[in-house]
Amino acid sequence: MALINVKTKEIQIKIVYYGPGRGGKTTNLEYINHNYRDRIKTEMVSLKTHDDRTLFFDFLPFDVGKIKGFEVTIQLYTVPGQAKYNATRRLVLRGVDGIVFVADVQKEQRKKNIESLNQLYENLKTYDLNIFKIPLVMQYNKIDLKELDIPILSSKIMQKDLNSQLRVPAFEASALTGGNVIPTLKKVITMTLASIQDQFF
Amino acid sequence: MFNIKQLNAIDNILKKNLISSGIDHVIFMDMGGNAIAKLDNGTAKFDSTAFAALAAGNFAAVDAMAKLVGESEFSLLFHKGEKSSIHFNKVNDDMLLISMFNKDISLGLVRLKVAATIKELNEIL
Ligand SMILES: Nc1nc2c(ncn2[C@@H]2O[C@H](COP(=O)(O)OP(=O)(O)O)[C@@H](O)[C@H]2O)c(=O)[nH]1
Ligand SMILES: [Mg+2]
Numbered sequence: 001m002a003l004i005n006v007k008t009k010e011i012q013i014k015i016v017y018y019g020p021g022r023g024g025k026t027t028n029l030e031y032i033n034h035n036y037r038d039r040i041k042t043e044m045v046s047l048k049t050h051d052d053r054t055l056f057f058d059f060l061p062f063d064v065g066k067i068k069g070f071e072v073t074i075q076l077y078t079v080p081g082q083a084k085y086n087a088t089r090r091l092v093l094r095g096v097d098g099i100v101f102v103a104d105v106q107k108e109q110r111k112k113n114i115e116s117l118n119q120l121y122e123n124l125k126t127y128d129l130n131i132f133k134i135p136l137v138m139q140y141n142k143i144d145l146k147e148l149d150i151p152i153l154s155s156k157i158m159q160k161d162l163n164s165q166l167r168v169p170a171f172e173a174s175a176l177t178g179g180n181v182i183p184t185l186k187k188v189i190t191m192t193l194a195s196i197q198d199q200f201f
Numbered sequence: 202m203f204n205i206k207q208l209n210a211i212d213n214i215l216k217k218n219l220i221s222s223g224i225d226h227v228i229f230m231d232m233g234g235n236a237i238a239k240l241d242n243g244t245a246k247f248d249s250t251a252f253a254a255l256a257a258g259n260f261a262a263v264d265a266m267a268k269l270v271g272e273s274e275f276s277l278l279f280h281k282g283e284k285s286s287i288h289f290n291k292v293n294d295d296m297l298l299i300s301m302f303n304k305d306i307s308l309g310l311v312r313l314k315v316a317a318t319i320k321e322l323n324e325i326l
Contacts, residue, residue, distance in 0.1 A: 095233025
């Protein structure tokens with residue numbers, strides 16, 4: 001749940017990038033970190049293994065300016081994607097306000113995307129959060145692989161697999177080149193701020 | 202959500218018990234990684250936003266380890282450095298108190314002061 005400090009006039013919002021391992025969550029944050037330096041006060045924190053896999057989380061605080069006199073900071077987190085790290089994934093979801101689900105459009109990742117989304121549903125339930133109610137944006141990432149003739153899933157199939165019931169906004173993206181990284185971020189921020197205004201103001 | 206009266210009281214308790222006893226930095230934060238109150242004695246600054254996120258992760262990980270070995274919790278943690286040390290203590294199920302101090306002050310005193318602080322904090326939360 002967002003933290004609202006009436007004394008310092010600050011609001012801290014937590015947005016988590018969730019999805020299967022190697023889908024491009026960390027790459028999203030790296031792109032934001034490189035391209036929005038002026039809004040980022042600190043270094044990106046990445047807790048990773050020696051072979052560059054996310055071990056616990058990546059963390060990037062991001063300023064969005066003032067809303068109703070409150071200075072708003074968005075804290076972006078990623079979860080570790082590997083199956084064995086579900087306990088840490090759940091820890092990162094604590095206090096989450098909005099989620100980007102980063103799915104991998106490669107054909108061979110189809111099952112992993114669905115499993116990861118199902119696990120997100122279960123993990124949110126442990127915090128009494130409902131996947132149908134929390135601000136959520138879908139990102140179908142690595143769309144650039146089409147150019148390399150790597151078999152990918154069409155957005156129609158992605159929508160059917162992941163978004164037929166949720167019906168949340170969805171973006172095709174290429175985190176590696178930055179395609180639709182910022183529109184995804186803006187969408188989830190807009191939705192999350194709207195939901196926080198509904199809850200508190 | 203804390204009201205302004207509570208936030209002022211929190212600041213006062215932290216200042217009176219901890220900062221005035223020689224502790225360099227104090228962060229009162231939630232388990233989600235958000236700092237609610239930050240106080241320091243004016244010495245070296247550091248990135249407290251990232252620190253709070255990492256501290257929450259650290260505490261959550263140790264808490265999960267406690268459960269795995271059949272402990273209900275490890276309610277405090279202590280990391281010792283060459284020049285400064287960090288003491289983490291649970292205030293309640295949602296809140297954490299972090300104290301950073303240098304060699305001039307003993308761990309015993311810190312523990313004593315932190316215990317008193319937590320008692321006072323729980324009276325107003
Ligand atoms: N072709 C392509 N590769 C990507 C894209 N996004 C991420 N990758 C690559 O996929 C791998 C895993 O990305 P990473 O961000 O670490 O995934 P995470 O496990 O979800 O954090 C890395 O080698 C990235 O360079 C993309 O949009 N297109
Ligand atoms: Mg990663």
